[in-house]
Every structure is written in structure tokens, then in C-alpha cells.
Amino acid sequence: MLGERPAVEPEAFPASKVHLLPDALRWEDVSRGRFDPVFDDYVSLVGNTLHRALDDDRTPEDGFVGNLAAKLRSVPSPDFLRVALSPCFTSRLLWQPATSARGALEFLDRALHVEAVISGRERADCDAWTALGDVKVLRSGEILRGVGVPGLPPLDFDGPNITDDLPTGGADPARFGSLSGAVRPTVIDRITVAWEEITATSEAVADFVAKFVQVIVPRCDTARTRFSSGSYRQYIGRVVIGNPHAAGAGHVAHAEALVHEAIHALLYMALYPVSWGVRDPRAYRPGERVVSPWTGAHLQLSSYLQACFVWYGLVHFWDLARQGETFGDGDRARCRRDRALGGFVGPPLLDLLGSDNRALIRADVVDAVESIQDRVLSRFG
Known part of the structure; x- marks a missing residue:
């Protein structure tokens, strides 16, 4: 599934907003407004696709769609957005064949019922x-709320919506299970401090993370012991944090993970219409890989292009933290910033691509990648 195209036709999507990213990801005051068109277009995409699904699935003898449409007209906006932008719903709506729309609608109906139970408008x-x-609601009427961090998107410690075996792009997939109760206080503390430090570093970055991340899923990865974070383009806005309890995975690592994966969510929304900045689905197939100048990992073309923007955003985030000394005396932030700078000070980023890969990239993405490297070199030398 990860290499497949979305079920919705490309012409149904808004135009790419990649040209906004070189300015937006510097986290200056002007950045806030530059993210809005990307987010608003994505919300419109979800809404328009939902309306088409309702129209296509409606039959005179079936009252389900009519009842759901009536519910949508009266549901409070916050409840609707929590469900409609949830990665589990958008994956069903945008990535499944149009013939499977009923499954997405049934998920929506059930999830809206749960929100109504929580707000006291319906009985479970x-x-x-x-x-x-x-949050879990019981038929008895009891409501079991998970632990949250004020201002941060919801934390999913135990929900059933994430699969046990998520692909990681390699031959050794992660194996995700629930965290034990013994380590959860440590994890919550790390995430809380990370969020406090992000907010102290930049309100623009904090607002960005809160807007583009829909849910944070801390899980134990039984296939390995190291800390990790990941995002998946079929589940836009879901941040999976693997082994958040691992030794050495303190609040600094969690802060970088939250900003890192929030940028991925932005990129998935910004370039959703065009298979992430490329003109040919071959960019998602096994074949020629690009060696990341930041990590040394061998990446698919689409992943490499995303990495360019992610590390650009991290350069500027950690430089703000260094200036404000929000993660200590500035040394931690400086080390993180210098690591992010590393990939930009070498050869031109697009020169690392083979000729076949270079030919697959859209012109607006080429311009944006060249722009971010020029800006980094101009500012940081």
C-alpha cells in the first residue's frame, strides 16, 4: 500500500504549495500565515471527498447515508474536525478505492457517536x-480518558487504531506493542518537557506542531531497542514514537521527533496531489536509492526530497533554541543544529541524484530544494 497512488483522481487536489516552504520553515513571525493555505486546502480536500463519498454511496432504500448526512449538519465543529482529520479516517477516505467508501463512512459514523457520548449528547x-x-467509552456510560499534555495533540497509548506491524521501509519492520505501565510516567514526563521547551523556543513552532500533528502514538518496538519516530503518508498527522522509554531518549530527542514528524505532515499535505513532488510513481518503487547526507541512510527519491525540507526546518528550529538557550546552555541545541547543517554544506543536494531520479522531480520542487540550500549556506556559511 505504501507505494500506491491515492484513490482520488489527481485533478481533484489543490495545487502544490511547495513554493511556500523555504520561507515558512524558517519559523519567523511571517511563517504562521504561510502554513494556512496548505492546511486549509487539505481540510477542503477531505471535506470535498467526503461529500462525494456520501453522494456516491446514497441509495433510496438505504437510510444510513441520509442519517449520517443529517448528523454531519448538526455535529459541533470541534467534534467533526477531530474525527474528519484523524489519520484513521483520512486513510480510509483518501487511500481506499472509491468502491470502499462505505467503510470510511461507517468509521465516521461510529467515531462521531463516540464524540457525542463524551460530550453528553448521546448514550453509548x-x-x-x-x-x-x-478516550474509550463503555456501554455502561463510563468514560476512560487517557493521559494528555496541555496544548499538545492527543496521546494514544492504548487505542486499537494502529496496527501491530507497520512497515518502516526496510526488510526489518518495527513491531509495535503497548508500553508497560512502569515506563509510562517517564515517557509522559519526557514528552511534557519536550513540549514545554518547544513552546519556549518558538510559539510559531509550537502552533505548527499543534496544527499539523493530529495524534502522537508512543509504542514499544519489540523488534529493536533504540528510540525512533515515524510518519506514514496514508496516515497524515499520525506520529509514531518507538521506544520513548529508551535510555538516552530524553526530552531533546522527543522535541526533535515532534518537530521532525510535524514537518512530514505538512509535506504530505502540501504535495499530496502529486505523489510527493515527483512526476512518476517509479519514485516509490525499489531501485536506485539516494544516500542521505544527514544520516547515511539509503532513501527512495520521495523520502530524500522530504528529508531536504525536514532538515531545513530543523536547522532553523535548533538555531532558535541555541539563541534562546531553551534546551540548556545552548550546547545541546548547537549540536543538533550542526547535525542538521551537515547535509547542506556538501555538494548541491540535487547533484546527489542519478540522472533517472533527477528527471522524475517536478520543477517547483527542484526550485524549492535549490532555494533552501542556498538560504542555509548564505545564513550559516
């Missing part, structure tokens, strides 16, 4: 979880 008719996995 069964045990069920929210679409974000942060």
Missing part, C-alpha cells in the same frame, strides 16, 4: 474508542 450503545485513540 457499545464499548468504543475515539478515532484518535485517546
Whole structure:
């Protein structure tokens, strides 16, 4: 599935906003407004696709769609957005074939019922979880709320919506399970401090993370012991944090993970219409890989292009933290910033691509990648 194209036709999507990213990811005051068109277009995409699904699935003898449409007209906006932008719903709506729209609509109906139970507008008719996995309602009427961090997107520690075996792009996939109760206080403390430090570093970055991340899923990865974070383009806005309890994975690592994966969410939204900045689905198939100048990892073309923007955003985030000494005396932030700078000070980023890969990239993405490297070299030398 990860290499497949979305079920919605490309012409149904808004135009790419990649040209906004070199300015937006510097986290200056002007950055806030530059993210809005990307987010607003994505919300419109989800809404328009939902309306088409309702129209296509409606039949005179089936009252389900009519009842759901009536519910949508009266549901409070916050409840609707929690469900409609949840990665579990958008994956069903945008990535499944149009013939499978009923499954997405049934998920939406059930998730809206759960939100109504939480707000006291309906009585629970069964045990069920929210679409974000942060609250469980019981048929008895009891509401079991998970732990949250004020201002941060919901935390899903136990929800059933994430699969046990998520692909990681390699031959050794992660194996995700629930964290033990013994380590959860440590994890919550690390995430809380990370969020406090992000907010102290830049309100623009904090607002950005809160907007583009829909849910944070801390899990134990039984296939390995190291800390990790990941995002998946079928589940836009879901941040999976693997082994957040690992030794050495303190609040600095968590802060970088949150900003890193939030940028991925932005990029998935900004370039969703065009298979992430490339003109040919071959960019997602096994074949020629690009060696990341930041990590040494061998990446698919689409992943490499995303990495260019992610590390650009991290350069500027950690430089703000260094200036403000929000993660200590500035040495931690300086080390993180210098690591992010490393990939930009070498050869031109697009020169690392083979000729076949270079030919697959859209012109607006080429311009943006060249622009971010020029800006980094001009500012940081």
C-alpha cells in the first residue's frame, strides 16, 4: 500500500504549495500565515471527498447515508474536525478505492457517536474508542480518558487504531506493542518537557506542531531497542514514537521527533496531489536509492526530497533554541543544529541524484530544494 497512488483522481487536489516552504520553515513571525493555505486546502480536500463519498454511496432504500448526512449538519465543529482529520479516517477516505467508501463512512459514523457520548449528547450503545485513540467509552456510560499534555495533540497509548506491524521501509519492520505501565510516567514526563521547551523556543513552532500533528502514538518496538519516530503518508498527522522509554531518549530527542514528524505532515499535505513532488510513481518503487547526507541512510527519491525540507526546518528550529538557550546552555541545541547543517554544506543536494531520479522531480520542487540550500549556506556559511 505504501507505494500506491491515492484513490482520488489527481485533478481533484489543490495545487502544490511547495513554493511556500523555504520561507515558512524558517519559523519567523511571517511563517504562521504561510502554513494556512496548505492546511486549509487539505481540510477542503477531505471535506470535498467526503461529500462525494456520501453522494456516491446514497441509495433510496438505504437510510444510513441520509442519517449520517443529517448528523454531519448538526455535529459541533470541534467534534467533526477531530474525527474528519484523524489519520484513521483520512486513510480510509483518501487511500481506499472509491468502491470502499462505505467503510470510511461507517468509521465516521461510529467515531462521531463516540464524540457525542463524551460530550453528553448521546448514550453509548457499545464499548468504543475515539478515532484518535485517546478516550474509550463503555456501554455502561463510563468514560476512560487517557493521559494528555496541555496544548499538545492527543496521546494514544492504548487505542486499537494502529496496527501491530507497520512497515518502516526496510526488510526489518518495527513491531509495535503497548508500553508497560512502569515506563509510562517517564515517557509522559519526557514528552511534557519536550513540549514545554518547544513552546519556549518558538510559539510559531509550537502552533505548527499543534496544527499539523493530529495524534502522537508512543509504542514499544519489540523488534529493536533504540528510540525512533515515524510518519506514514496514508496516515497524515499520525506520529509514531518507538521506544520513548529508551535510555538516552530524553526530552531533546522527543522535541526533535515532534518537530521532525510535524514537518512530514505538512509535506504530505502540501504535495499530496502529486505523489510527493515527483512526476512518476517509479519514485516509490525499489531501485536506485539516494544516500542521505544527514544520516547515511539509503532513501527512495520521495523520502530524500522530504528529508531536504525536514532538515531545513530543523536547522532553523535548533538555531532558535541555541539563541534562546531553551534546551540548556545552548550546547545541546548547537549540536543538533550542526547535525542538521551537515547535509547542506556538501555538494548541491540535487547533484546527489542519478540522472533517472533527477528527471522524475517536478520543477517547483527542484526550485524549492535549490532555494533552501542556498538560504542555509548564505545564513550559516
